[in-house]
Every structure is written in structure tokens, then in C-alpha cells.
Amino acid sequence: MTATRTPPPTNLRKSYVPVPVDLFADGSLLTFALYARPHGAAIGCICHSGETLDRARLDEMKEAGARVFYVDTAEHRAYQRFAEAALGNVVGRTDLSTPKKVEICYNTTRELIREAFESSNLEQMVDTHRETWVNNMVSLICSDEAALDSMVGMLSHDYYTYTHMVNVSVMVTALAYRLGHRDKDLLRQMASGGLLHDIGKTSVCPETLNKVGRLAPAEWDELKRHPDLGLQVLHSRPGIMPLELMMVHQHHEKLDGSGYPQGLLGSEITAEAQMTAVVDIYDALTSKRPYREAMLHERAVAILKEEAAAKINRDMAMAWIDTVERIRAQEHRHD
Amino acid sequence: MTEEAGAHLDALRRTLKRLVEDESDRPAAKGAEKRQHDRHLYMTEVDVRYVKRYEQVSECPDEFTAITKDVSRSGISFIHVYQMYAGEIVRVELTVQNIRKHLLVRIVRCRRAGLKVFDIAGVFVSPEEAQAAAESRQGASHQRL
Secondary structure, three states: OOOOOOOOHHHOOOOEEEEEHHOOOOOOEEEEEEEEEEOOOOEEEOOOOOEOOOOOHHHHHOOOOOOEEEHHHHHHHHHHHHHHHHHHHHOOOOOOOOHHHHHHHHHHHHHHHHHHHHHHOOOHHHHHHHHHHHHHHHHHHHHHOHHHHHHHHHOOOOOOOOHHHHHHHHHHHHHHHHHHOHHHHHHHHHEEEEEEHHHHHHHHHHHOOOOOOOOHHHHHHHHHHHHHHHHHHHHHOOOOOOOHHHHHHHHOOOOEEOOOOOEEEHOOOOOOHHHHHHHHHHHHHHEEEEEOOOOOHHHHHHHHHHHHHHOOOHHHHHHHHHHHHHHHHHHHHHH | OOHHOOOOHHHHHHHHHHHHHHHHOOOOOOOOOOOOOOOOEEEOOOEEEEEEEOOOOOOOOOHHHHHEEEOOOOEEEEEOOOOOOOOEEEEEEEEEOOOEEEEEEEEEEEEEEEOOOOEEEEOOOOHHHHHHHOOOOHHHOOOOO
């Protein structure tokens, strides 16, 4: 379950940012210059700012072996605006397969969320990227059920909070779908709640978030405030529904009352927050963290089953394990 | 007072007694739980009214009676049958030596303390801070996150 991404040649890293070829469609009007490096030749501009990229040029570059394009770092903001708009059209494109659409949506959204997260531009993340992501994901799922499996199968497992947030969005929507939910509004809210579930961590100091060693009690206390902080940030934002707020606030609560921040019991925790808890634990365990390597799926499943004895919803945990194992079996068959 | 409210208060009093007994045996808290100033046991009924409330998720009535547990120079804790949320602001009205006093409190913690009881702690805030927080509800769509 790893995203494939070609790193740029090292000598290009200082000036250029790699961007996915397939995000560009016939007729894309660019507000930045686009570069390519076909056949390992010298990098060259293939479309200037203000020009329109046509199919012939795109096909020519693809045939010449260009797997990524490049954008000058000085024009990255203009590219981001383009990417945001292009993402809105990805689902309707007929020249892309479903797995390719999934790959573009996931990787580009993760990149946009990373930028917003690192620049603390949470308004952009909450108001713009969230809506595009949620609409794309639900449209993809509803047009092709296989899209969900593709998404779960390609998730990246680095330790960055922004990757984890996008992963939980995918996983919790997949779990809801697996449990029989088909209402588009509900799926949108779940995808959104999953994306926002750790937004409170933007208020936690990065040294605590990325600490390699054991957290001191005060650091642990600070980290445990993130559900409260997330609710504080989001409670009055327009367009955020109570279901999403509860996913943000309750995803660390446990059925036996041992969770935080409030120590709620059983049905006091919303079903959506219980689903979030299941996939949040799974993604945390199977992702590399500053303080440990990623756990193997089998070990993560064993821990989920232990938790399901009293702390997390057993039916949801088993449904999630079943979902992942089915997708893994499909991947093995394709291998 | 309604029969239900009376039953709530009885339950709160019983829980408070247990909480106070438990806490008297517990070592001082560390980290965020540690208060800046010494806490003093202070158990009395107080009237609480919301100044800023998380409307979308709160199930708490707008006004209610709670029982205080302790007080310090910087904050107060009380117990109540409904959940509250960190960041909400309330006005706590109490009588000290026959004088009615109002304190503005920003909730910093709410934790279950029994089957239907929550242990809630807050810090005192200025009227200006409470006013700004209350107004931010209307301007929320424009505020920077």
C-alpha cells in the first residue's frame, strides 16, 4: 500500500517542484510555466504562462517518457490554484481510468493539505481543499465502487499528520460504505470529519508532535488537548455539521470510559466517532512514526482485536479488518 | 425547582462527596491539570448561564444549577449532569456572605465523574474576553482559524 511517486532528479530539487502529468488535460490554461524532462534530457519549458496546453503536446511528452512535469518553485502558488481547480474536474474526465483518478485526487489533495498545514493556512484547508476532496471522493465512490478499494490500497504511510488526516478520511468513508451507508450527504460528512479529525494538532507544538522519545507528562497532556482544540477551531465554521464535530472531538474516546477528553461511555460516543477511532488506530499503527517503525498489518490487526474486547466497537473493527484483508488479497492476486 | 432538577442535585451532592473523598487521597496533579494557585474546597450551589455556547453540539440547558467543588484565585470547578466543552464561557452566580457575585468562567476541561455526572473546570476571564468570545459566534465565518 504505497503511493508511487517519482522523485525529481537531485539537481532539479532546488528550483523545481514535480507535479503529476495526469492532472493536466487538453485545453488546460496555465498561469505558470510548465517544464518537462523527456528521456532524461535537459529540462525545458513546454508551456509558458498564459498559454493553453493542448493534447498533442501532452501526448508528445508522455510518449517521450515524461512521468512528471515540473513547476518553478517561485510559481508554486499559481500551480496550487490550478491544481485545486483541476481537481474539481478530475472525476468527470473520460481520458483517465478510475485508479488514475484516485491516484491524482489522493496525491494532489495530500500535497495541498501539506502546504496548508505547514503554512498554518487552515482556512484554505477547511474551506477549499476539504470541499474539493470530499466531493471528488464521494463522486468517485458513487460512480465506481472499485474506487474505494483503489484508494485504500494506495494510501501512503509516512508519519506526517496531514497524510494521516487524508488517510483517515479515506478509511472512515470506506468503513461507512462497508457497513452499508449509501447516503451521499452522510458519506460526505464522514469524509470531511475524517479529514479534519486531527486539526487540533495544528495547535500542538511540533516538537511534541514529532518527539522521538517518550513524552513527558506535560507534553502528553498537551497532545491530549487536540480533540478539544479541534472542536474550538471548528464549532462555528459554516458548513461543518455536528456529525463532523463529534468525529473531531470524540475520536479518542473509548467505550469503557478510559478515553479522552471526556471519558465518555458506550453509546455516548457517536457511531461516526467510533468508526473514526477504529481506522485512526489502524492507520497510526501501520504508519511510520518518529518514535517507531510502521507495524505490519498482522500485528496491527492483533492490537485492533485486543482493543475490540472493551475499548472500540467490535463490529466496526471486524468490518475494517475484513475490508483491508479483502483489498490485500486482491493486490496479491494482481501481483 | 422541578422534581427532576431536585433529583439531579441530589445525585450531584452524592457524587461530589465521593469526588472530594477520592481527591483528598490523590497526589497533586502534574502538567496541564496542575493549577497555578492552591485550590480550596468550596461546595455550594451556583446558578450557571451560558455566555458562549457550542450550539451545534451542546445539549445543556441555557441556565442550570451546578454544585461547586473547589475554587482557586484563577479558576473554579463544579459538577453537573450535562457535558460541557472546553472553550465555552459561562457566567457563574454565587452568594458570598449574603452578597451575589458573578464570575465569568472559560471551560478548560470536562470529564466524566460518574454515570450521569461530569466534573467541569474553568478559569476566570475578564468581561472583555467573554464579550469578545461571545461576539466571535456571529463573526465566525470571517475569523481566522
